[in-house]
Amino acid sequence: MQSAHALLGGATADHRTSPKGKPLRTPKVTDIVVTPVAVLDPPLLNASGVHQPYQLRAVIELHTDTGITGLGEAYGDDPTLANLRAAAPALVGLSVFDLNGLATRVAEALGAVDAVGMTDLIGAASREKSVAQTVGALEVACYDAQGKATGLRVCDLLGGAVREAVPFSAYLFYRWAHHPEGAAPEGYPADDWGAALDPEGIVAQARRMVDTYGFRSLKLKGGVFEPEAEAEAIEALRAAFPDHPLRLDPNANWSVETSKRIAPRLEGLLEYLEDPTGGNPGMAEVARATSLPLATNMCVTSFAEIPEAAALDSVKIVLTDHHYWGGFRASMRLAGICETFGWGLSMHSNTHLGISLAAMTHLAAAVPGLTYACDTHSPWQREEVVRPGALVWSEGSLAVPQQPGLGVELDRDALERLHKQYLDCGVRSRDDRVGMVLADPAWERRTPRF
Numbered sequence: 001m002q003s004a005h006a007l008l009g010g011a012t013a014d015h016r017t018s019p020k021g022k023p024l025r026t027p028k029v030t031d032i033v034v035t036p037v038a039v040l041d042p043p044l045l046n047a048s049g050v051h052q053p054y055q056l057r058a059v060i061e062l063h064t065d066t067g068i069t070g071l072g073e074a075y076g077d078d079p080t081l082a083n084l085r086a087a088a089p090a091l092v093g094l095s096v097f098d099l100n101g102l103a104t105r106v107a108e109a110l111g112a113v114d115a116v117g118m119t120d121l122i123g124a125a126s127r128e129k130s131v132a133q134t135v136g137a138l139e140v141a142c143y144d145a146q147g148k149a150t151g152l153r154v155c156d157l158l159g160g161a162v163r164e165a166v167p168f169s170a171y172l173f174y175r176w177a178h179h180p181e182g183a184a185p186e187g188y189p190a191d192d193w194g195a196a197l198d199p200e201g202i203v204a205q206a207r208r209m210v211d212t213y214g215f216r217s218l219k220l221k222g223g224v225f226e227p228e229a230e231a232e233a234i235e236a237l238r239a240a241f242p243d244h245p246l247r248l249d250p251n252a253n254w255s256v257e258t259s260k261r262i263a264p265r266l267e268g269l270l271e272y273l274e275d276p277t278g279g280n281p282g283m284a285e286v287a288r289a290t291s292l293p294l295a296t297n298m299c300v301t302s303f304a305e306i307p308e309a310a311a312l313d314s315v316k317i318v319l320t321d322h323h324y325w326g327g328f329r330a331s332m333r334l335a336g337i338c339e340t341f342g343w344g345l346s347m348h349s350n351t352h353l354g355i356s357l358a359a360m361t362h363l364a365a366a367v368p369g370l371t372y373a374c375d376t377h378s379p380w381q382r383e384e385v386v387r388p389g390a391l392v393w394s395e396g397s398l399a400v401p402q403q404p405g406l407g408v409e410l411d412r413d414a415l416e417r418l419h420k421q422y423l424d425c426g427v428r429s430r431d432d433r434v435g436m437v438l439a440d441p442a443w444e445r446r447t448p449r450f
């Protein structure tokens, strides 16, 4: 067992003694390997454009002097990789239990890092957020190593599972059947979901997701078509799924006036309306015009944005995401703040692989106030870096893995293949405009569009 202050994230001395006098070895970081991978991604439409044929992720292997390796997963765009690689050498010699030391060392190593955002769909970029993203990714790997060292699951290290099955929502997207001409290489394998560009297409997509995974909550990614058309899709979903909680997320692509016009039509249909418009002042104005609770992963995405949101009463639900809030501990701090303000807590997702899915599941299992079904892009994912078996869907939920740490195992062959795909595909950062402009050269990103 580790000493109490080690488990609190404090500094650890080299040699400690267990109550029975047995010397303990605290795993210390010897090396961190960051491997970028590219995974096939369908042409999902959103406010920024359309997903590229490949999404980038980074797999983190944190090696220690006890032979234990902790796994983590991050975005795989160039700025994220540069930050991870700049921070990695500074962690050599660090105990995997010293999470305060981790945060300090990463902040120092990154120094005056540029504020670079992976996508404008998760709010404004800032230096603090870049540091938080790096800490978050490495902290997950430290927790995985802690779990493997102690025989405990990550959710147990986070205070214990308050739920053993974590509910997720069906993430519905307007989409094309194929990537636009010129976006994907010849022979690129399209998936079999087909297009979904109207209410019927969205209902059919929801039906397949519900039948396959058993999801209860349904979230529609909006901000793509005229707001009235998206409201119609919500009405069609309500008619087809009378008992499923519904959400709509236009990713701040509606003006305040448009939001105030459309929100009343959605009252009684949605459990929450996510980021109809941009910024806390605009969201606050919309909130005053509707009884719908507003949720966000765009205007409250860092601790610095919380005071304004609280003062303006702009949101009722915050979507956490350990990837950019700064890891598990930061997400738990956020959960406490939400509780203080009487805000609900949900969970945001970007395209991810199984290491992140396991991390999201452990976090959601350990946060009592996380009562909304979490977002996940999993149904859109056709490639994986972890071995099958640890994350099994049942009734729209994932059982928390039982093995120590995150409970997932890296599939080295898959890692190698997806890394090669990264090297070959040429994509080095997420840019959802590329495909839109290929499909329609006159297309421009406008914020808000409607």
Ligand SMILES: O=C([O-])[C@@H](O)[C@@H](O)[C@H](O)[C@@H](O)C(=O)[O-]
Pocket: 044, 045, 046, 119, 121, 122, 221, 249, 251, 297, 348, 349, 350, 351
């Ligand atoms: O994958 C997408 O296109 C989503 O739009 C994602 O990038 C957003 O960050 C996210 O899911 C959201 O809830 O805003």
Ligand SMILES: [Mg+2]
Pocket: 249, 251, 274, 275, 296, 297, 298, 348
């Ligand atoms: Mg959102």
